[in-house]
Amino acid sequence: MKNEKMLSISQFTFVIIQAQIGVGLLSLPYVVHKHAEHDGWISTLVAGGGVFLLLLIMWLLGSRFPKDTIYEYTTKIVGKYIGIVISYLYILFFFIVAIYVVIITISVLKKWILxxxxxxxLIIFIVGTGIYLAKENMKVIARFFTFVCVLILFLIFFEFCSYNNVNYRYLFPVGQAGVKNIILGAHDALISMMGFEFILVLFPYVNGKPNKILKAGTIAISFVSLLYTFFLITSYMSFSKAEIAIVPEPILYLLKSLSYEVIERLDLVFLSIWVVPILTSFVTYLYLTSFGISKLLKFKNHGKTTIYTGIAIAIICTFLPNSEEFVMKFGTILSFTSYFFIFALPLILLIVSLIRKKKELGNSYEI
Incomplete structure (x- = not known):
């Protein structure tokens, strides 16, 4: 075993954090407000609890097959042919999510900057940079994800700059939206936290015991949940109900209203930093797709597969409509489809493995 090719527990934590923080952050306060209104921050906390339960299911699966990724243990649980079909479905799902990340990123950048x-x-730059990083082994990717995590502190700092003009009374009365609407808002928030499913592939590559992996995953999703809650509370204290209902990206509009002698447009600086977490999100799904293809086709590495997959994504994104209506419909369909892959399938696989008593002993291995 070559330890230099294994992920440490801390690296695994940062990878999950970077995989989760994605394109949904900017519009999250607006989207959640449609159902939960100014109780949207409660929805985010509820969504965090839901993410933990989903992570727990995936962790239980990984614990039963500590040397395999989901592309490998599916065949051991449900048989060769059904397992291969499930693996290809996951590859297709990750491929579609990667496309969605690209088109929504382009939509925001064209609206605000370019x-x-x-x-x-924009597609060439985003996909090209993603290919450059995703074709490396997971150790290199994890180092980059860990390094850029410091940029999250700048995003938090910029949000704090807006606290001169907040009104905490906008948050009251707490719970006015009702339980049903808060849960509906939690659905919107949960979809924005996707990326934790990376554990389906990462589990055997983490240098640590299963209980430490679960602890690291819990820390990661807790941090993201609290971070999103902070952004929502800030937005809801800065905009009234009538205002936030017509502001698609409240975080950017809030920063745009601020002006300093040194920096005149904080929103542009924020966007420049925000592009990096978007890139890590795209790299996550590009890696999951190309890695899965290389596993099923039994290639030695996923380098060439990443290049071809990236080119396919770039070509598809070039011909897809970039209208807001199309992006919204794409996101809505993807949000409901996601539950099949992040909840239903892992749960079914876990139940079948328990019934058929499918389990393997062993430790993690190298990438």
Whole structure:
């Protein structure tokens, strides 16, 4: 076993954090407000609890097959042919999510910064950078994810800059939206926290006992949940109900209203930093797709697969509509489809493995 090719517990934590923080952050206060209104921050906390339960299911699966990824233990649980079909379904799902990340990123960038830049130019830069990183082994990717986590502190700092003009009374009365609407808001928040399913592939590559992996995963999703809650509370204290209902990206509008002698447009600086977590999110799904293909086709590494997958994503994104209506419909369909892959399938696989008493002993192995 080559320890230098294994992920440490801390690296695993940062990888899950970076995989979760994605494109949904900017519009999350607006989206959640549609159902939960100014109780949306409660929805985020509820969603965090839901993410933990989903993570627990995936962790239980990984614990039963500590040397395998989901692309390998599916065949051991349900048989060769059904297992291969499930693996390809996951590959297709990760591929579609990667496409969604690209088109929504382009939508935001064209709206706020690069209005007159042709979409294909942005696609080339996003996908090209993603390929450059995703073709490396997981150890290299984890080091990059760990390094850029410091940028999250800058995002938090910029949010604190807006606390001169907040009104905490906008948050009251707490619970006014009702339990049903808070739960509906939790659905929107949970979809924005996707990325934790990376554990389905990462589990055998983490240098640590299963209980430490669960603890690290819990820390990661707790941090993201609290971070999202902080952004929602800030937005809800800065905008009234009538205002936030017509502001698609309240976080950016809030920062745009701030001006300092040194920095005039905080929203542009925020967006420049925000692009990095978006890149890590895209790298996550590009890696999951190409790694899965290389596993099923039994390639020695996923380098060439990553290049071809990235090119396919770039071509598809070039011909997809970039209208807001299409992006919203795409996101809605994907949000409901996601439950099948992050909840239903892992739970079914776990139950079948328990019934058929499918389990393997062993330790993690190298990437």
């Amino acid at each position: 209005t007159f830049t042709p979409p294909y130019v």
